[in-house]
Amino acid sequence: MRTWLFQNNPVIVSTGTVGGPFEAKGKIAEDFDVLHEDLWLKEDSYEKAHKVLLEEASMRAAEKAGITKEHIQFFLGGDLINQITPTSFAAKTIGSAYLGLFGACSTSMEGLALAAFLVNHGGANCVMTGSSSHNAAVEKQFRYPTEYGSQKPPTAQWTVTGAGVSLIKDEGEGPIVTSATIGKVVDMGLTDPFNMGGAMAPAAVDTIETHLRERDIDSSYYDLIVTGDLGHIGRECALDLFKKHNLEVTEDQFQDCGLMIYREGQPVLAGGSGSGCSAVVVYGHLLNRMKKGEIKRMLVVATGALLSPLTYQQSETIPCIAHAVSIEYGGEKG
Amino acid sequence: MRTWLFQNNPVIVSTGTVGGPFEAKGKIAEDFDVLHEDLWLKEDSYEKAHKVLLEEASMRAAEKAGITKEHIQFFLGGDLINQITPTSFAAKTIGSAYLGLFGACSTSMEGLALAAFLVNHGGANCVMTGSSSHNAAVEKQFRYPTEYGSQKPPTAQWTVTGAGVSLIKDEGEGPIVTSATIGKVVDMGLTDPFNMGGAMAPAAVDTIETHLRERDIDSSYYDLIVTGDLGHIGRECALDLFKKHNLEVTEDQFQDCGLMIYREGQPVLAGGSGSGCSAVVVYGHLLNRMKKGEIKRMLVVATGALLSPLTYQQSETIPCIAHAVSIEYGGEKG
Numbered sequence: 054m055r056t057w058l059f060q061n062n063p064v065i066v067s068t069g070t071v072g073g074p075f076e077a078k079g080k081i082a083e084d085f086d087v088l089h090e091d092l093w094l095k096e097d098s099y100e101k102a103h104k105v106l107l108e109e110a111s112m113r114a115a116e117k118a119g120i121t122k123e124h125i126q127f128f129l130g131g132d133l134i135n136q137i138t139p140t141s142f143a144a145k146t147i148g149s150a151y152l153g154l155f156g157a158c159s160t161s162m163e164g165l166a167l168a169a170f171l172v173n174h175g176g177a178n179c180v181m182t183g184s185s186s187h188n189a190a191v192e193k194q195f196r197y198p199t200e201y202g203s204q205k206p207p208t209a210q211w212t213v214t215g216a217g218v219s220l221i222k223d224e225g226e227g228p229i230v231t232s233a234t235i236g237k238v239v240d241m242g243l244t245d246p247f248n249m250g251g252a253m254a255p256a257a258v259d260t261i262e263t264h265l266r267e268r269d270i271d272s273s274y275y276d277l278i279v280t281g282d283l284g285h286i287g288r289e290c291a292l293d294l295f296k297k298h299n300l301e302v303t304e305d306q307f308q309d310c311g312l313m314i315y316r317e318g319q320p321v322l323a324g325g326s327g328s329g330c331s332a333v334v335v336y337g338h339l340l341n342r343m344k345k346g347e348i349k350r351m352l353v354v355a356t357g358a359l360l361s362p363l364t365y366q367q368s369e370t371i372p373c374i375a376h377a378v379s380i381e382y383g384g385e386k387g
Numbered sequence: 388m389r390t391w392l393f394q395n396n397p398v399i400v401s402t403g404t405v406g407g408p409f410e411a412k413g414k415i416a417e418d419f420d421v422l423h424e425d426l427w428l429k430e431d432s433y434e435k436a437h438k439v440l441l442e443e444a445s446m447r448a449a450e451k452a453g454i455t456k457e458h459i460q461f462f463l464g465g466d467l468i469n470q471i472t473p474t475s476f477a478a479k480t481i482g483s484a485y486l487g488l489f490g491a492c493s494t495s496m497e498g499l500a501l502a503a504f505l506v507n508h509g510g511a512n513c514v515m516t517g518s519s520s521h522n523a524a525v526e527k528q529f530r531y532p533t534e535y536g537s538q539k540p541p542t543a544q545w546t547v548t549g550a551g552v553s554l555i556k557d558e559g560e561g562p563i564v565t566s567a568t569i570g571k572v573v574d575m576g577l578t579d580p581f582n583m584g585g586a587m588a589p590a591a592v593d594t595i596e597t598h599l600r601e602r603d604i605d606s607s608y609y610d611l612i613v614t615g616d617l618g619h620i621g622r623e624c625a626l627d628l629f630k631k632h633n634l635e636v637t638e639d640q641f642q643d644c645g646l647m648i649y650r651e652g653q654p655v656l657a658g659g660s661g662s663g664c665s666a667v668v669v670y671g672h673l674l675n676r677m678k679k680g681e682i683k684r685m686l687v688v689a690t691g692a693l694l695s696p697l698t699y700q701q702s703e704t705i706p707c708i709a710h711a712v713s714i715e716y717g718g719e720k721g
Contacts, residue, residue: 055460055484057510098701126389127569134695135469137489138703141572141693145706150389150569152497153693155471155487163486167501174508176391235461235484238475359475359487361468367432369472372479374487 056234056267063172065380066225068336069113071106073188073214076333079315084337085215086113092189092214103132103139103187106216106329108146110183114218118225125149125220126177129168130184131160132328133191133212140185147181158281159236159357160184161217161332162376166233168221169378175223183218183336186327195246195362208248210284210311211321217332228343228382234264236374238359246358246365250287250311250323253356256373257283258294260354264377265300272302276348279339281331281355281375282311284324310334331355335380343382350381390568390601397506399714400559402670403447405440407522407548410667413649418671419549420447426523426548437466437473437521440550440663442480444517448552452559459483459554460511463502464518465494466662467525467546474519481515492615493570493691494518495551495666496710500567502555503712509557517552517670520661529580529696542582544618544645545655551666562677562716568598570708572693580692580699584621584645584657587690590707591617592628594688598711599634606636610682613673615665615689615709616645618658644668665689669714677716684715 070085077088087109094102107130115122128147130140131154144151156163164182171177189199191212197203221230239256257280265272272278283291288309295302310331311324335353342348356375404419411422421443428436441464449456462481464474465488478485490497498516505511523533525546531537555564573590591614599606606612617625622643629636644665645658669687676682690709 054511100697100701131489133470135697136467136491136693136695138693138695138698141706141708142698142703145572145574148571150571151708152501152569153489155465155489157470167486170505170508170510174504174510176504176508177388235486237482237484238479240479359470359472361470361472363434363469364472364476367434369476372475374475374485 054267056232056264057170058232059169059173059230061173063169063221063230064225064227065219066222066227067114067118067220068340069110069218070333070337071110071216072333076213076215081314081338084341099187099190100134100139103185103190104142106187107139107143107183107185110216110218111147111181114220118220122148124179125181127152127171127180129154129164129182131155132185133157134194156374157357157359158326158328158330159355159374159376160328162353162355162378165230165378166235166376169230169233172221172223178223180221181218183216184328184332185216186212186329188212188214191327205322206247207322208286209322210249210282210324210326212327213314213325213330215329215333217329217336219336228340228380230378231381232268232379234260234267234377236260236376238372238374240370240372242370244370246360248286249326249358250284251290252371253358253373254283254287254290254294256375257354257356258291258298260375260377262298262300272300275350275352277351278302278307279351279353280309282326283309283356284311286323313338346383349383352377352379388601390566390598391504392566393503393507393564395507397503397555397564398559398561399553400556400561401448401452401554402674403444403552404667404671405444405550406667410547410549415648415672418675433521433524434468434473437519437524438476440521441473441477441517441519444550444552445481445515448554452554456482458513459515461486461505461514463488463498463516465489466519467491468528490708491691491693492660492662492664493689493708493710494662496687496689496712499564499712500569500710503564503567506555506557512557514555515552517550518662518666519550520546520663522546522548525661539656540581541656542620543656544583544616544658544660546661547648547659547664549663549667551663551670553670562674562714564712565715566602566713568594568601568711570594570710572706572708574704574706576704578704580694582620583660583692584618585624586705587692587707588617588621588624588628590709591688591690592625592632594709594711596632596634606634609684609686611685612636612641613685613687614643616660617643617690618645620657647672680717683717686711686713
């Protein structure tokens with residue numbers, strides 16, 4: 054078993070989402086708490102701007118819950134930057150006990166799963182969790198500075214500039230975190246860092262299949278099964294794999310955060326990605342839809358490619374992972 | 388509260404420790420399960436050798452517990468390499484559900500604290516956790532390739548080549564994980580990456596003080612309070628801080644993993660460090676001493692410096708953290 058059921062109803066009492074200029078032109082701009090006009094956020098490096106995204110999202114989440122940061126007992130988070138420094142530096146500002154995580158773009162749900170586990174079992178009554186990414190900081194580190202203007206293939210994805218944070222409490226009003234399934238590393242031997250979606254799809258399907266089996270539910274239980282950042286290519290791969298595994302997940306029911314965030318016509322190739330992508334889409338757009346009653350039960354499956362520029366240079370394949378968390382609202386419990 | 392009490396006695400049923408050639412000449416060589424004669428471990432890169440250290444330690448821990456890897460439900464771990472790839476690649480080999488962590492040299496106890504929490508609360512009955520470092524891989528990434536022979540000041544520490552892993556179960560025979568205190572980020576404004584011990588000492592003292600207060604015990608409760616890798620300089624700073632904070636921790640009672648691993652005369656400057664240091668010293672040497680009855684109650688305080696070469700280049704200070712876990716054996720419970 055790698056699925057946890059949360060019987061004590063850990064609640065997402067508030068969230069904070071911050072985005073950059075490209076996200077401000079996207080499809081779900083109105084779901085952000087803060088949108089910045091430029092990538093620098095008045096800082097003198099992209100990495101410092103990255104940190105500020107997360108700090109702002111944390112402050113917003115605390116404000117909206119009507120608490121000060123002294124009430125936050127634990128902060129769980131991570132990002133894609135070497136040694137996750139934007140998150141650790143933001144953790145200094147947040148000031149609570151801190152557990153640093155690394156799950157690449159799966160970090161959002163790794164954090165939510167652990168936060169809900171801690172709250173469900175009395176390890177804390179107020180936990181903050183979140184993840185973030187910054188397009189220019191991540192591109193510089195993993196590929197080239199964006200100023201080079203180097204070309205990418207259509208299978209590549211666009212790193213989101215944004216931070217999404219949630220505050221989990223043992224009581225209060227809001228969507229309930231009902232269960233989580235922790236992913237295994239799945240590596241199908243792919244090596245192309247410009248096609249992460251394809252590499253990550255099998256990990257997503259493995260986690261979804263395990264989740265449904267271990268919870269003993271049918272895929273129809275969920276109104277929405279939404280992946281972290283598979284993008285166009287990865288989503289197609291996953292839909293193929295569902296058929297092969299005899300999983301009845303419909304095209305309508307199966308969406309991807311990387312395909313929700315930008316508008317048709319924005320030059321994002323196969324879609325959005327980055328540790329901030331699923332965090333801002335879930336904690337902004339999707340929870341807003343839940344509160345409007347449009348979604349009652351969803352399974353968020355954040356996917357991560359656990360490679361580095363160095364493992365790529367050393368000709369290693371891409372190990373992938375996906376962590377799933379179910380969020381329910383407005384049903385029998387909400 | 389940032390201290391968890393584990394009422395259901397999560398047990399360390401077995402451990403695995405692997406070291407390199409420099410550790411083989413050290414003071415606690417006989418406490419390792421495996422020692423390698425050279426740094427390459429027959430691999431073609433130091434990072435791949437780093438991964439093998441962890442794989443071997445995991446296999447040893449499983450063997451000693453008489454289980455196959457299929458019984459391991461979760462693996463929690465991390466290291467210092469960008470995007471913690473040695474750990475994630477080893478997680479593929481281990482094959483269980485995987486939660487990637489980043490806490491720099493504090494990762495060993497971040498992992499043990501979470502593993503014990505999961506087992507204590509029924510999230511799993513068999514969890515593996517561990518951390519590792521490789522001197523040449525870490526030096527290359529954080530400073531210079533060792534082949535350059537660049538000089539270091541006497542405040543610098545020597546990165547351990549080693550991996551330490553433990554297997555935590557809900558039943559069985561062995562030392563019990565009784566509580567854990569999660570650290571806050573503490574940053575006293577120091578900026579010298581060649582004096583990590585000094586930077587980390589205040590974080591260690593903050594966590595120890597919080598732990599004693601929240602558990603409502605006196606420091607004399609523990610036979611041993613052992614820090615992750617403060618080294619000579621950091622240990623002196625911590626002893627000074629104990630006095631200032633009116634904490635009665637004696638010099639004998641207060642030891643450091645970074646000062647236990649090597650012999651007098653090995654050129655390690657201020658002592659050992661690295662994510663593998665506290666892992667191999669605790670899971671090898673110290674648990675062996677517990678089993679011999681020499682230590683009944685110890686508090687392991689793994690310290691981490693959460694910087695990166697990039698934050699140093701951007702003139703940032705060094706945020707530090709320390710996570711404490713208490714391990715007890717042979718008292719009323721053991």
